[in-house]
Structure formats: structure tokens, C-alpha cells
Amino acid sequence: MSPVNTQNLLMQMRALAAQAEQIKPDAVQQTEAPQGAEAFADLLKQGIEGVNAEQHKASELKQAFELGEPGVELSQVMLQAQKASLSFEAMTQVRNKLVEAYKEVMNMPI
Secondary structure (H helix, E strand, C coil): CCCCCHHHHHHHHHHHHHHHHHCCHHHCCCCCCCHHHHHHHHHHHHHHHHHHHHHHHHHHHHHHHHCCCCCCCHHHHHHHHHHHHHHHHHHHHHHHHHHHHHHHHHCCCC
């Protein structure tokens, strides 16, 4: 691998910036949502449904253990509760990052 030449990189960045300035905002029009947006929405929905399933499974195991059903051990209940908690926490972090990104985009000058 060759070392990065900063002068060449700087010239390329300036050339790209000049090209970007030439594009007029009204020339860029989208009539349909990009395919990636639909895939992202589906992925987000699947993630939320997965977290919901983990929460329900933990609740069902807890109730089965409380009722004394055979085959349900405390270790299973605790493990599933931790899985549900961890998945919910991860979903919360994703939500926070999305809200942060949305705010950042909304604060961008037009």
C-alpha cells in the first residue's frame, strides 16, 4: 500500500466540492422513496418485533415458574429475563441514535 498523498487528496476534495456546488437544489428531485428506506423500515420493524417476542417469552416463563409448572427452572427464567432486558436496552440505544441523527439532519442548513 502506498502512503496517502495529502496534496492529491486535498485537490480531489476541492474538485468534488466544486462539483457539488454546481448542482442546483431544484434539479435534485425524488418522486419515490429509495429502496434502502423500505429495507431499513422493514429491518427496524423486525427488530422491534423481536424485542417484543423476547419480552413476552420472559413474561410467560416467569408466570409458568410462579405457577410451579414442571420443567421450568429459575435459571431459565432469569436467563430469559436478562435476554429481554438486554434486547430492550439495545433497542433503546438504537432509538436514541436515530433521534440524535434526526435532530442533526434537521439542524443542517438548506
